[in-house]
Amino acid sequence: MADVVARDLRVPARSGQLTLQKFARRKSTIAFLMALPLITIVLCLVVYPALYSIHLATLNKSMQHFVGFGNFEFLFRRNTFWMVVEQSLLFAVTAVIFKAVVGFIVAHFVHNLPAKGQRKWRGMLLIPWVIPPAMSTLAWLWLFDPSYSAFNWLFAHLGIPQVAWLGNPYWARFCVILVNVWVGSPFFMIMYLAALKSVPEQLHEAAAIDGANWLQKIWYINIPMMRNIIQITALFSLIVTFANFDIVKILTNGGPVDQTHVFATWAFVLAIWGNDIPLGASVSLFMAPILAIAAFFILRNVRRRGNEA
Amino acid sequence: MTTATAETAAGQVGRARYGSISRGRRKALFWSYFFLILFVIFFLTPPVYMFITSLKSSAEISAATNPWWVYHPTLSNYIDLLTQNQFLIFFRNSAIVSVCVVSITMVVSIFAAFALARMRFWGSATLATGVFLTYLIPDTLLFIPLFKTFAYIHDKTGIELINHWWVLIILYPTLTVPFATWLMIGYFSSIPKELDEAALIDGAGYMQMLTRIFIPVAIPGIIAAMIFTFTVSWANFLYPLAFTTSADQLVLPVGIVTTLIRGDVYAWGQIMTGALLGAAPPLIIYAFLMDYYISGLTAGATKG
Numbered sequence: 082m083a084d085v086v087a088r089d090l091r092v093p094a095r096s097g098q099l100t101l102q103k104f105a106r107r108k109s110t111i112a113f114l115m116a117l118p119l120i121t122i123v124l125c126l127v128v129y130p131a132l133y134s135i136h137l138a139t140l141n142k143s144m145q146h147f148v149g150f151g152n153f154e155f156l157f158r159r160n161t162f163w164m165v166v167e168q169s170l171l172f173a174v175t176a177v178i179f180k181a182v183v184g185f186i187v188a189h190f191v192h193n194l195p196a197k198g199q200r201k202w203r204g205m206l207l208i209p210w211v212i213p214p215a216m217s218t219l220a221w222l223w224l225f226d227p228s229y230s231a232f233n234w235l236f237a238h239l240g241i242p243q244v245a246w247l248g249n250p251y252w253a254r255f256c257v258i259l260v261n262v263w264v265g266s267p268f269f270m271i272m273y274l275a276a277l278k279s280v281p282e283q284l285h286e287a288a289a290i291d292g293a294n295w296l297q298k299i300w301y302i303n304i305p306m307m308r309n310i311i312q313i314t315a316l317f318s319l320i321v322t323f324a325n326f327d328i329v330k331i332l333t334n335g336g337p338v339d340q341t342h343v344f345a346t347w348a349f350v351l352a353i354w355g356n357d358i359p360l361g362a363s364v365s366l367f368m369a370p371i372l373a374i375a376a377f378f379i380l381r382n383v384r385r386r387g388n389e390a
Numbered sequence: 391m392t393t394a395t396a397e398t399a400a401g402q403v404g405r406a407r408y409g410s411i412s413r414g415r416r417k418a419l420f421w422s423y424f425f426l427i428l429f430v431i432f433f434l435t436p437p438v439y440m441f442i443t444s445l446k447s448s449a450e451i452s453a454a455t456n457p458w459w460v461y462h463p464t465l466s467n468y469i470d471l472l473t474q475n476q477f478l479i480f481f482r483n484s485a486i487v488s489v490c491v492v493s494i495t496m497v498v499s500i501f502a503a504f505a506l507a508r509m510r511f512w513g514s515a516t517l518a519t520g521v522f523l524t525y526l527i528p529d530t531l532l533f534i535p536l537f538k539t540f541a542y543i544h545d546k547t548g549i550e551l552i553n554h555w556w557v558l559i560i561l562y563p564t565l566t567v568p569f570a571t572w573l574m575i576g577y578f579s580s581i582p583k584e585l586d587e588a589a590l591i592d593g594a595g596y597m598q599m600l601t602r603i604f605i606p607v608a609i610p611g612i613i614a615a616m617i618f619t620f621t622v623s624w625a626n627f628l629y630p631l632a633f634t635t636s637a638d639q640l641v642l643p644v645g646i647v648t649t650l651i652r653g654d655v656y657a658w659g660q661i662m663t664g665a666l667l668g669a670a671p672p673l674i675i676y677a678f679l680m681d682y683y684i685s686g687l688t689a690g691a692t693k694g
Contacts, residue, residue, distance in 0.1 A: 109511030111596055116517065119502035119571055126564040127524045130535035137535060144538075187429050193422040202426055204680055209433050211676045211683075213625030215643040216665040220436035223443065223658055231439060231457035263433065268687065275688045295418070324528030327627040331647060345530035345628075352534045353632050362534045369531065376526045380519065 137362040144359060152363040161339050161347075166367070168254070169343040173323040173371075176261040180322075181315055183262060184269020189299070191270070192277045203274065210267040218331040221260045222247075225332075250340035253333050257341050260328050265321075269314055276310040277303065313382050316375045323371050344368050437669070443662040444468070451658055467663040477664065479638055480645035483555040484624060484668075487641060491562040491623040492616055495570050498563070499615065503574030504600050508586065518575060525568035532564060533632045540633070555639045558630060562623045569622075570615040576689055577611030578604055614686025617679060621672050642668045 141148045156162040191202050209217060224231050225246035233243045247253045284302050293301070304311070326345040329335065335342035335350065342350075344367055352361025443451065445463040455461060471477045505511070506518045540551040551557045581604060589599045605612065630644040637649055646664040650657055676683050 108509055108596075112505035112509035112511040112514065115501040115505035115509070116511075116514070118498040119521065119567060120517070122498065122563050122567050123521065123524050126536070126561070127527055127532065127568070130532045130539065131527060133539065134531065134535040137538060183429075187426070190422040190426045190429070193418060194426075195419075200680075202430070203684070204677075205430050206426075206433055207676075207680075207684070208437060208673070211621070211672050212437060212669040213621075213627075213643055213672065215625065215627040215647060216669045217436050219647065219661055219665045220440045223656075223662060224436065224439060226656075226658075229451070229454060229457065229658075234457050263436070267433070271684055271687055320526055320528065324530045326530050330627070330631075345528075348530070348534065349628070349632065353537070358534060358538050365531050365534055368528070372526060372528070372531075376523055379526070380522070383522075 134362045134366060137359050138366055140359045142357050142359060148359075152360055155360070156363060161342070162364075164339060165342045165344060165347045165364070168341060169323065171254070172258060172261070172325075172329075172341075172343055173319060176258050176265065176322050177315055177318050179258070179262045180265040180269050180318055181311070183266040184273050184314075185311075187266065187270045188273035188277055189303075191274055203271070206270055207267045209263050210265070210271075214264050214327045215331060217264065218260055218328050221256070221263075222332055225256055247333055248337060250337050253337060253341050257329055257332055260332060261322060261325065264328065265318055269318070272310055272314045273307065276307040280306045309382055313379055316379045316382075320372055320375050323375075324368055437666075440662045440666045440669075443658055444666050446659050448657065448659050467659045468667075471660060471663050471667065476637060476645070476649060477667075480640055480642045481667075483640065483645075484642040487555065487558045487562070488620050488623045490559045491566060492619045494559070495563055495566040495619045496612065496616060498567050499570035499574050500600075500605065500612070502567075502571050503578050504596075504604055506571070507575045507578035508604075509596070521568045521571050521575075525572055529565055529626070529628050533628055536561065537632055552633055553635050553639055555630075555634055555641060557633055558623075558626075558641065561629045561633065562626060565626065566619040566622050570619055573615045573618070573686060573689060574608070574611060577608045581607050610682060610685065611689070613679065613682045614689070617675060617683050618686050620675065624672055 137144070138152055139147055139149055141151070187206060191199055191206070194202060223229075227245065227248060230244075230246060232246070236243060244252060246256050280303055284306075285298055288298050288302055323343075324345055325343060326349065329341055329343050329346045330349070333341040335346050339347075344364055348361040348365040350361075351364060352358045355361070439458075442458065442460055444467050445460045445465070447462065447464050447466060450460075450462055502521075506514050506521075537552070540557070544550050544552065551560075585603055585607070586599050589603055594602065625643065627643050627647075630641045631648075634640055634644070637645075640648065642664075646661065646668055650661045650664055
């Protein structure tokens with residue numbers, strides 16, 4: 082009796098499964114077709130070139146012979162290369178730290194304002210991020226102009242000695258980082274502001290009752306609550322800053338005497354102007370390890386965030 | 391008697407404490423405004439300075455008077471640039487490239503995001519992660535192999551891809567499609583499942599589900615993705631600098647940098663005017679759609 086019932090039940094179940102399977106297969110075919118343009122673009126224009134650049138890096142200048150690690154050996158023997166490594170790291174790390182600090186401070190100030198006025202301030206503070214970086218860097222170039230610098234004009238009136246902004250290697254490095262901080266900190270500000278809004282007000286009230294001052298509130302409540310966003314934003318920015326091209330290219334073009342070159346600008350000079358594509362590819366490949374490390378941590382954080390939600 | 395004094399004392403203490411909190415609040419507000427004004431000055435100096443310089447004649451610039459003030463405002467820089475054929479060509483190239491890239495990106499990413507967020511197929515989770523990873527690969531890593539590939543295509547088939555402005559329509563999607571897809575996956579995933587189940591029961595196909603439910607519901611996300619795509623394709627500097635060289639093939643940012651700076655002679659009035667005009671389209675869009683802009687910015691980096 083039980084068998085019969087069971088068999089009776091099983092039969093419709095199996096036929097239902099069959100149509101469901103067919104349905105699922107058709108569904109996944111349609112889905113695959115819908116994603117096909119994306120897959121094509123990603124494979125042809127991102128994955129293939131990325132792998133191809135590894136191949137390019139192992140060729141000689143005329144791209145006819147395989148030289149293995151020859152290009153890298155050549156680079157390691159050149160002083161300019163080590164200067165570029167140093168400058169890229171210095172540039173990326175300092176710029177990201179300053180962007181994060183400025184963004185964090187500004188976000189707290191904006192968060193302090195009455196809700197009504199916040200929109201206006203936020204709107205003004207995000208403008209550096211909206212202007213195309215190439216265009217705003219031109220304005221900075223003009224502000225740093227050797228003979229007409231508007232900053233030096235102000236300094237002259239305040240009795241401060243004149244500064245050779247882009248002529249002196251140290252000042253040039255400072256300027257490149259300053260412009261980068263100027264472009265990037267609004268992004269941090271917006272991200273941190275969004276994170277601050279999600280910190281429950283009760284925590285601050287409880288802390289206030291316990292007699293915490295503003296610094297303790299920031300240190301023991303805001304930073305732990307915002308940790309995930311602080312990390313993700315910094316890692317994102319590290320990738321973008323490390324691969325930066327526009328600002329250095331326009332502001333100093335690597336000069337004075339190659340002191341401000343980063344990987345991207347030096348690779349451009351070698352590959353496009355110097356016509357040595359394999360060498361340029363080898364230089365640009367040095368960006369990959371940092372990118373991979375940052376990407377790994379971003380993915381881990383994004384996943385963790387997904388699990389929390 | 392004692393209770394009365396205690397009460398007044400308590401009342402006074404309470405009032406005093408309350409007063410100090412509000413005074414502290416007022417002080418905090420004052421310092422917030424004070425420092426915010428300093429930061430706004432720092433953030434707005436370059437664009438304001440661009441505007442000041444754009445109103446100056448070259449005679450006034452070389453006279454080296456107060457650089458922060460215009461004594462004889464003139465629109466001659468604007469008139470010169472806007473009647474110059476070359477500048478209008480840059481503008482047209484930029485506009486066509488941006489509009490095409492926005493259309494291509496949106497079509498590709500909406501379909502892909504719908505498939506990845508809702509329909510799930512073999513490998514779809516891996517693909518979603520892969521899309522995110524490709525978004526992290528910068529253009530500075532890709533331009534050399536792409537340059538070489540295009541040269542190779544020219545050798546083999548005779549199709550010249552380098553030094554044509556329309557090649558940017560092929561190149562920019564590498565930067566925009568992964569991010570736009572990632573953004574749209576986030577928006578589509580936030581749409582309740584009940585909506586598409588209801589549509590399926592009513593006999594809707596996938597296309598109808600997409601066009602009748604997902605696209606209308608996710609309009610804010612689509613606008614945010616469009617703004618992002620437009621901004622990226624308008625502002626990119628590396629690809630046009632590497633792939634286009636003739637003056638009539640340049641887009642706006644590269645055109646301004648390479649044609650207005652001739653050797654050591656800098657026509658600063660014109661450069662600043664050009665930079666301001668080049669920054670205008672993203673700024674205008676931002677002024678009108680700030681909330682979409684910000685939601686795209688915050689969702690893109692955090693939605694998982």
